[in-house]
Amino acid sequence: MNRVKISERIFYVGTNDRKKHLFENNWPLPAGVAYNSYLINDGKTALIDTLEFGSKDDYIDEINSILDGKSLDYLVVNHMEPDHASMIGEILKNFPAVTVVANSKTFVMLDAYYKLPRERFMEIKEGDILDLGHHKLAFVMVPWVHWPETMVTYDTTEQILFSCDAFGSFGTLDGGIFDDEINFDRYYEDEMRRYYSNIVGKYSNMVQKAFAKLAGISVKCICPSHGPVWRTDPAKVLGLYDKWSRQEAEEGVVIAYASMYGNTEKMADTLARLLAEEGIRNIRVFDVSKTHVSYILSEIWRYNGLILGTCAYNGDMHPMMHLLCHEISVSQPKGKTFAIFGSSTWNGAGAKALMAFAENEKMAMTGEAVQLLGAATDEKMEGFKAMAKEFAAKIRK
């Protein structure tokens, strides 16, 4: 097979993981995930990030085959999360002369995992240049995109950005590796937004700071550590990440509900219908006990309206609604038009708990929470008419 080249001296040596069910043992991977790693075979040689341990049996062989008798001089570590870093031990073992290139925060983590001797470590700071011959690598610190030590590597010669988690996506690379080899809009955009909202969303302000730092840099190609390589239209992925990190949402509403015996579900469907009658066309209704929070969070990121409803459960909201509220609290989607509803048999504890959550998160409510006891009859849901009208008016663009 032909080697996959990013440019004349830069090779793609990544892999696909279709075995793992949950990323970080938390987020579903129905379409898998790619771990991207890049090898520069220049006067000096450098590997940029590694892979998750066990994800590619012939990784070391492939590197050796490309190097064709040369040694590996440098391993650049942009980020220490083990999906990129857990092959570092194998690299150190197989290339005993390799120097690990990273920043001082990374060194502390490297030492915690590998007891890396100081003499095998080259500490770089922002603005430093690693000269490989033709390629000259610069480093930009982008803390919290996605861990505190994270940096990106920029090839000043060919204007290629090795961006690690930034501009990444869930989903394996099924034949197509480059943006011009895939149908991005049909499939990857949803997986990329889900990846963004699940993994990076919490750090959106840090993504904006990273954008500010990279503003003056010309980027012809983006090589992330997950998902497609952007050699034809890097502006597209830059635009999406800019939009999501500014929390710019489309017109639409997510209605997420928890229901034990169908009454809260009936409330959700009634409200959804009323919103449709008000002209809202993007309405996504989710049962939180059925749909994994990963997908709900992604849709919350997409749309500008959010409505939560729950039954009462042990004097509180339903446990699965707790999980969604936890993820909302962690990732902090901003600027949502927001409303609440709930049903119970005697004390309205679910809706009360949602109202306490909203107050704590400083999420302003549209109208009063619609609450009912017992069966969800049309009469008891009368309050939804005013809520739907006001809500639709607020989210309409």
Ligand code: FEO
């Ligand atoms: Fe893909 Fe934060 O690691």
